[in-house]
Amino acid sequence: MRYAIGMCMCAVTLVLVEGCARPGAVEEAQKTLNADVLVRMSGVSFVPKHVTIKAGQSVEWNNTAALETHTVTADPELAKTSTSVALPAGAATFNSGDLKPGQTFRYVFTVPGTYRYFCIPHERMGMIGEVEVVAVPAAQP
Numbered sequence: 510m511r512y513a514i515g516m517c518m519c520a521v522t523l524v525l526v527e528g529c530a531r532p533g534a535v536e537e538a539q540k541t542l543n544a545d546v547l548v549r550m551s552g553v554s555f556v557p558k559h560v561t562i563k564a565g566q567s568v569e570w571n572n573t574a575a576l577e578t579h580t581v582t583a584d585p586e587l588a589k590t591s592t593s594v595a596l597p598a599g600a601a602t603f604n605s606g607d608l609k610p611g612q613t614f615r616y617v618f619t620v621p622g623t624y625r626y627f628c629i630p631h632e633r634m635g636m637i638g639e640v641e642v643v644a645v646p647a648a649q650p
């Protein structure tokens with residue numbers, strides 16, 4: 510019984526995500542996530558391609574494709590083209606590994622700066638995204 514309810518909720522979530530194709534819907538969905546930002550992996554694109562968060566916040570990627578396996582990768586050693594990756598000085602590399610349809614990957618960004626990442630299978634098809642992490646001002650004394 511518990512399994513059946515879980516499957517039902519999953520189906521509802523998928524319907525909501527697929528219903529978000531119109532412009533502005535992704536931004537609306539993000540507002541409900543508060544601190545976190547959601548990026549869809551759809552076709553051979555990250556949607557939205559560019560997001561801005563504050564240091565300490567996280568981004569969650571969701572592979573909403575029907576068939577394709579995607580990755581979220583910011584590691585120069587795994588890139589075919591050096592311009593597919595950018596990391597701020599002092600930031601660690603990261604790689605989600607293979608994400609099958611329906612799987613998600615979450616990463617917390619602590620070092621401010623601009624991150625450019627790519628999908629390993631679709632790097633040459635331009636599946637590249639960016640996360641801009643802005644520094645959080647120190648609290649006023």
Ligand SMILES: [Cu+2]
Pocket residue numbers: 553577578579580628629630631636
């Ligand atoms: Cu991909």
